Amino acid sequence: MSTESPLNIFWFLPTHGDGRYLGSAQGARAVDHDYLKQIAQAADSLGYGGVLIPTGRACEDAWVVAASLIPVTRRLKFLVALRPATTSPTVAARQTATFDRLSDGRLLVNLVAGGDTSDLEADGIFLGHDERYEHADEFLEVWKRLLAGETVDYAGRHVKVRGARQLFPPLQHPHPPLYFGGSSDRAHDTAAKHVELYLSWGEPPSEVARKFADVRRRAEREGRQVRFGMRLHVIARETEAVAWQAADTLISHLDDDTIATAQRALGQMDSEGQRRMRELHGGDRSKLEIAPNLWAGVGLVRGGAGTALVGDGKIIAERIKEYAALGADTFVLSGYPHLEEAYRFAELVFPHLPLAERGTQQPADDSAHPRGRIAPIGEIVGYAHHPKVAQS
Numbered sequence: 003m004s005t006e007s008p009l010n011i012f013w014f015l016p017t018h019g020d021g022r023y024l025g026s027a028q029g030a031r032a033v034d035h036d037y038l039k040q041i042a043q044a045a046d047s048l049g050y051g052g053v054l055i056p057t058g059r060a061c062e063d064a065w066v067v068a069a070s071l072i073p074v075t076r077r078l079k080f081l082v083a084l085r086p087a088t089t090s091p092t093v094a095a096r097q098t099a100t101f102d103r104l105s106d107g108r109l110l111v112n113l114v115a116g117g118d119t120s121d122l123e124a125d126g127i128f129l130g131h132d133e134r135y136e137h138a139d140e141f142l143e144v145w146k147r148l149l150a151g152e153t154v155d156y157a158g159r160h161v162k163v164r165g166a167r168q169l170f171p172p173l174q175h176p177h178p179p180l181y182f183g184g185s186s187d188r189a190h191d192t193a194a195k196h197v198e199l200y201l202s203w204g205e206p207p208s209e210v211a212r213k214f215a216d217v218r219r220r221a222e223r224e225g226r227q228v229r230f231g232m233r234l235h236v237i238a239r240e241t242e243a244v245a246w247q248a249a250d251t252l253i254s255h256l257d258d259d260t261i262a263t264a265q266r267a268l269g270q271m272d273s274e275g276q277r278r279m280r281e282l283h284g285g286d287r288s289k290l291e292i293a294p295n296l297w298a299g300v301g302l303v304r305g306g307a308g309t310a311l312v313g314d315g316k317i318i319a320e321r322i323k324e325y326a327a328l329g330a331d332t333f334v335l336s337g338y339p340h341l342e343e344a345y346r347f348a349e350l351v352f353p354h355l356p357l358a359e360r361g362t363q364q365p366a367d368d369s370a371h372p373r374g375r376i377a378p379i380g381e382i383v384g385y386a387h388h389p390k391v392a393q394s
Contacts (some may be wrong), residue, residue, distance in 0.1 A: 009333060010331060012052045012053060013045040013336065025303040048352075049348065049352065053081065085115075091166075099168055115138035142196045194228065203308070229329075231332030237337060240315075318351050
């Protein structure tokens with residue numbers, strides 16, 4: 003894929019908490035509906051293509067949050083997490099179709115088959131790693147057939163339905179696109195067989211290339227094609243030096259005991275992706291830059307995606323293009339705090355990327371703007387003049 007092909011840039015809703023410092027209550031902020039609405043509306047107006055909404059006991063419910071934001075956004079898509087082990091495929095199909103219609107086709111579904119064993123057990127799910135993917139395979143078979151309009155009789159090891167029907171179809175045909183991430187062999191099989199887009203956490207490009215190639219080969223054996231994307235944090239600033247200082251500041255309130263506690267908890271998960279994230283740094287603060295401008299500090303205490311692109315706007319754009327050259331066309335990003343970082347990334351990095359959706363965050367030029375459109379021109383100088391536009 004050409005690095006100049008349009009890229010989809012998504013943001014993240016931090017329904018598990020947000021703040022200025024990782025692993026600390028200092029600088030934390032309340033993540034209530036007003037705050038989530040601010041982030042969603044910022045992402046919508048800045049030109050992000052969508053927002054990812056996570057799942058798990060540490061998060062607010064993804065579907066309720068997403069539904070509450072439909073009427074306060076316009077074009078923003080919602081990449082909503084769906085954990086198949088905790089619901090039936092028929093109920094999930096109804097939720098999917100209803101949300102898709104009420105949002106005018108703005109739903110994307112993020113399949114979460116793996117994750118934290120203790121989290122799943124707390125929800126009454128006692129399936130081993132491979133069993134969860136076996137269950138997901140059966141779940142998706144029924145879910146997809148229902149949304150395609152079939153009447154389904156199915157008797158699998160984990161899923162059984164008789165005369166199942168979805169009476170109200172989704173707006174998107176045959177179903178809202180499925181996104182999915184996972185690093186194990188079973189995960190790659192699931193991606194190859196079922197999903198439209200495979201997401202990788204931010205590993206060095208050489209490792210991501212291997213994962214993409216493996217999923218691509220497996221998909222070809224299934225007679226399918228799969229798109230690819232990346233899930234990363236970002237720390238964008240006007241200079242690289244300031245960006246690296248911001249990275250250090252983000253973990254400045256972390257002590258060794260907090261890191262050790264987090265690593266022990268994350269080490270108990272049977273997720274292959276989580277194991278790979280932990281091995282990038284081994285809990286060692288001195289080994290956090292694992293590739294040029296790729297920093298693993300987030301993963302010292304945060305589960306899931308644990309790496310961030312750090313730098314000025316141009317260098318982060320170049321690193322994104324390196325992943326795009328491997329086949330990624332979608333980037334799901336986040337940064338702390340999420341409201342401010344949504345603006346920083348749009349202002350500093352968007353001008354250097356070929357974006358599928360731009361919103362109003364384009365560099366101003368000397369041409370006249372359409373009536374009623376507000377361009378990012380800055381404050382008027384001396385009540386009379388537009389400020390000068392910096393030449394890149």
